[in-house]
Every structure is written in structure tokens, then in C-alpha cells.
Amino acid sequence: NELDRSIMKLHNVLGACEKILRTPIYTPYTRFTSRFLFVWCNALPFAMFPLLGPCLTMPMTLVISFFMLGIEDIGSRVEQPFDVLPLWQYCEDIEFSCQQLLEHSRMLGRLPDHKAWLEAQLRQQL
Secondary structure, three states: OHHHHHHHHHHHHHHHHHHHHHOOOOHHHHHHHHHHHHHHHHHHHHHHHHHHHHHHHHHHHHHHHHHHHHHHHHHHHHHOHHHHOOHHHHHHHHHHHHHHHHHHHHHHOOOOOHHHHHHHHHHHHO
């Protein structure tokens, strides 16, 4: 039924998220990128001075460095999505939605009461 398909989809997404979480990030790559960008931003005024002159070199260097460092920051955050995303809130929302679906199905008479179902299962085993 539809609830089973939704649970299977949720299970598949959860498995994919766990795979992302357990995949190691090559940390020397991140360090090298940060160090290279630091050197590049510090050398940028020397490259900009002959093109822009003394008045525009510093403002343009600051603007370009701001954007480059911003891109680098976004990249480092994307490498570890589980540290910056509010995933517990998403999980609580999904749990609440599942409970609503179950309660709605019970009210429509499609699912038996959970406690009564468990008691029936226990009686069958005895």
C-alpha cells in the first residue's frame, strides 16, 4: 500500500544519508585548498596593481577575496552536511507525519489499533 511505499522510500533515503555520513573526506585536500587560496589572495594585489592602479587595487582585491573565501567556506560546509544542517528537526517532522498517517488510517478503520494488534499476535503465539 501507499504507507509501505513511503516507508521504503524513507528507508532508501536514510541509507543514502548514512553512506554520505560514513564516507571519509580527504582532509589534506581541504587544507591544501585553504592554504592555496590564502597565498592567492595575498598575491592578488601585486597582480591587480598594474591593471587598476593605486586607487582601485585594494577595493577590488577585497571584493574578489571576499567572494573566493566565501566559495571556499561553502565548499567546506558542503563536505560535512550533517554538521551544519538541522537534521534532527527534519527527523522529528518525519516522525510526526508518520504518526499522523497512522492515526488517520486508524480513524478510517484501515489499520487495527496497535495495542489490540499486538495482543492478538501474542495470543496467536501462545
